[in-house]
Amino acid sequence: MASVVLSEAEKVYILHGVQDDLRTDGRGCEDYRVIEVETDVVSNTTGSARVKIGHTDVLVGVKAEMGTPKLDRPGEGYVEFFVDCSANATPEFEGRGGEELGTEISNMLYKIFDNQSSVDLESLCILPREHCWVLYIDVLLLECGGNLFDTITICIKAALFNTRIPKVNVLEDDEGAKEIELSDDPYDCMRLNVEGVPCIVTLNKIGHRHVVDATLQEEACSLASVLVAVNMKGTLTCMRKMGKGSLDPESIFEMIGTGKRVAKSLHVSLQSVLNQEESMGKKRQKIGFLR
């Protein structure tokens, strides 16, 4: 992450702005920056998306591979997260430098998806105890300009929306031996219901107020923040306090309220963008990184 060092005066300037609900880039406390979303950007994947918020740029590829169900959950497939903080974002991430942040983020992702409603894992099972789909959700961090967690979860939701898993038929011969056959038709595929997929809203405490979608400068002004993962139904699936500072319980209650409110509108607009993009079908001009 490009590290930002702010002087006291700059901090005070940001703080006063937040106090008056007017941030340095003209936004209010509960406003996001422009979010650019594009799905189906990498053709080697079962689903992919790229999301850009300000200078934060994230690419997510979902790959479905055949595996064996976990012993304690024989009737379910499972999801694996991997976050690659590439040296693209900052030279500090070169070699193994990005691993620490990468594991921190993937731990967080495991936690927000650790419930029944996020992804329907039972639909990923092909043959109980024997075969299932493993969804590898690989996050590639290309640039970081604040609000990493929100961007990543939005991108994951978009990539999961874009995911098309091939249909599989289980054939059974006379002796009861089972065989698996992949459908030949590339359009014969299964889609995931993304209604339960949560998005994180990070609330940074600045002064007495809190802001969403903080820039790097604002993050540098904040001693503590709360991450709230909320799905479309408004259910909270994960919450965590981050940062060195401590928080007053009352302000956490307020932040939970804001988080839920913001997440709701975030989900609605994301879904409409995704639907709109899909309705264009093949006609859509793929942009990718070519502007």
Added chain:
Amino acid sequence: MPVDSRRVRGPEDGSQSPALYAEKEKEGEKVLRVGRGPSEQRAVCVRAGLLSQAAGSAYVEVAGGSKVMCGVWWGGGEGRLHCDLRWARFSSPSTGSQRRGGGALLLQQSLESAVRMERYPRAELMLSVLVMEERGAALPMAITCAALALADAGIEMYDLVVGAAACRGKTGEILLDPTEEEEEISANMYLTIMPNLSQVSGLLCTGEWEGDSPVEAMKLCMEGCQRLYPLLQQSLLSSSKKKVPPPGPEAS
């Protein structure tokens, strides 16, 4: 899989817990919580200053449950708190294992807001926590234990840090201080506070929390923490009575 050349080698293709092959109990509505109210905690036994080599140490044991040990010592670095949190292999109960990643981060962040690290610009504080037995709510216990060990070492802090856990069952009931069976089937919350300042220093919750339930659970946890506080003060008092004159941080 890469082989760890620094340990005695086990079976090549790994091993599985026998619990996975055990006859499953009926999946029906298991009755949670017998003989203990939803906002009732298990009894806790706390001792500070029992390790001979560490600058400060503490041990916390929950009746019929989790056992946590923590030691603190000085290292030669620059003003920073270094936490090491580990679960012994034999600590986890036979029923499956859960993802514990991120526990160390909660520990670190909870303590960082309490320890006045700026007072020790030229020293590194090292902290090592070992969970020997996990019967639910071991993570907040580990944080409590760590804060106690820091206090035992005479480190300047704004306040002790006390942790508590709560869980929310499928039917929406909220239980304080869950056992590992209760944790397994419900949504979990870990909360740490600085009781005197009434500030939240750490918060982590997973699973599904609907409506106002997170707020409710947080309040329950805070009450639990407050109840634990006098007990911790007591143990610190008795440990410092033992070592008179109290050694300064330079003594190590």
Added chain:
Amino acid sequence: MAGLELLSDEGFRQDGRKPGELRKIQCRMGVFAQADGSAYIEQGNTKALAVVYGPHEVRGSRSKTLHDRAVVNCQYSMATFSTGERKRRPHGDRKSSELTIHLKQTFEAAILTQLYPRSQIDIYVQILQADGGNYCTCVNAATLAVIDAGIPMRDYVCACSAGFIEDTPLVDLSYIEEAAGGPQLALALLPKSDQIALLEMNSRLHEDHLERVMDAASKACKDVYAVLDQAVREHLQEVTALLGDQGSA
């Protein structure tokens, strides 16, 4: 190999190209704002990103510092989802480490490192989608990124792969052509002076054919040069136009 016809009797390749024809190249410079230079390139279905940081102070141990020129530091990595089969690690495996060294050697030959003694230039390339010629695509992307960063080079470095099938040299191999297992050559060329920055060949090729394959490869590199040069000129025009706007405002 049997059953897979890489070159038809009419002299067309699987994707309809002629033996000496490149895949479509699309590129863009200045993709990221935080890096000192960046570029994105697509060669057919192979997509790569390159980012350049520097010249800046030498990071890490000071013993790496060179007193007469800049250190060129590279990292080649592949997104875990870039290949058909998922990769377990983006970098650090043997293949990526080898390509990292190749990349470093290539750009040490091209960048005027003596202009920046005691400093370091980082070049990070990332394959987003792999479909043959990964290394060459990365070199081309990195060239654009270095130009975007404003670091002086002797010349563009243009790279292209070449193979030899049925007595015909093929250039810019796709994944299918690479996987067929014939001889494979990767050439990084400084096109104006015809100097070779890096040449690597795998598998076996009769000595008599080498010259033809090399000729085909260097011709392809010059074709790549034409495309890259065009892109750079267009990009510069855009940027100066923007600067002009700002100047008048």
Added chain:
Amino acid sequence: MAEGFKLVEPLEFHRKFLRENCRPDGRELNEFRTTTVNVGSITTADGSALVKIGNCTVVCGIKAEFATPPIDAPNKGYIVPNVELTPLCSPRFRPGPPGEEAQVASQFIADVIENSQIILKEDLCIESGKLAWVLYCDLICLDYGGNLLDTCVCALVAALRNTRLPSVKINEETGLAEVKLSTRNALKIHKQPVSTSFSIFDDKYILVDPTNDEEILATGLMTIVIDEDGTLCTIKKSGGSALSAQELQDCISRAITRHKEVQNLLDEVQVSVTTEK
């Protein structure tokens, strides 16, 4: 006053005591510190023990899991010992993968198990070539007060004696294992090795059961492991002061008497545990 002397001139401080044939903590040269054993306190483990020799505290937990037997020995299971020296026990140790001392201690415990045949690996096989037990024996040092190896061996034996494995049946139809967690069986303990460590001071004094300080100042260390028949299982002496045959014999004799002390202690603990139940 004495504290200051000890801190500034630790060697001279110890010499003063040894000249009088006693040690700073009041023990005689061939006297052990108080040994306490506590078994079965960790209920999540299949067997556990907490052993303290003086300040040196080691907790041993045994966790049994299933694995496929090794290809070259289809009728054997596995015993995987692992000694952990976390920063908890002494600031000497750093967090992260095991350092040299921990690795050497793990290898020592593995050697003791292998040489003495505490448990026969054949006993751990459930079905030849298909399924066997793996006993993960984790020995975690909580407080490093000197004489780690003796404490570890004692904790290991106590924990193994305390271990109860769930009963397993192979379902003949499915070929899968069926486990009953409620019925548990004890392991067959064939031998009960006991370890006795010595530190050599100034090339002439031989002290049994050294404390941390005595280990640091020692000119040599030696560990003897012996079983109930008086058979030697391991002698480990790596360098340090050289010993004559007679001195070695004296140490072996001390190890034999130590075996009896520990054996009695473990038996007593066993009795108290069984009567409690």
Added chain:
Amino acid sequence: MEVSSESGPPTHGRCIVKRRMEAVERSLRMSGCELGLLSRPDGSANFLQGATSVLAGVYGPAEIKVSKEMHDKATVEVMVRPKVGLPAIQEKSQEQLIRETCESVINGTLHPRTSITIVLQIINDDGSLLSCCLNAACMALIDAGIPMRGLFCAVTCALPVEDLLIVDPNLKEQKESRAVLTIAMESMEKKVLTVSSRGTYSAEEFQQCVGAAWVSASDIFQFYKDSVKRKFSKS
């Protein structure tokens, strides 16, 4: 040092161990030791015991990392490289044993704040490997001219059946034995420096092994002497 005009192959020490009625007769397999065969290290030795062969290199006294530095003596490091594969925990244990044995004869106080590194490459293992490693290490230290209080040598003994003791066993004999002991003796008082063992044995048997090692030690020390002499007479 006395340089004798005597040359030719060193006399093979013969070791006879009498036990009750039975006598085991057998010669030590020491077949050669070449000194200073490597150019990069400060001292090197290739020690052969039958088909067992270990190549040792010694570097030092040399510069050392600050973190490993000891202010009152040299830091000795030993690395054991197995014939195939990477070193594991077993090698680590051997390294510690060899290091501590070497430390007890090296006059480390003469070179404080330096490092002495001993690298042992196992070339072939045909039994008695640990003793071969120790002997190779000692010879390499001599070759490097590291100041030492005395020398040490190691002997491996195998106990195959009741009433039998084999000195310097080969791999097959070692595998068929119920116990294998390696004992290192120092040269000054001929006392026991290092013991390492596998399998079970009685106290009496242990003493017999010590006795056997004691007898063999003089032969090995003589062999050391001859090897050094040979090196100097050649050059």
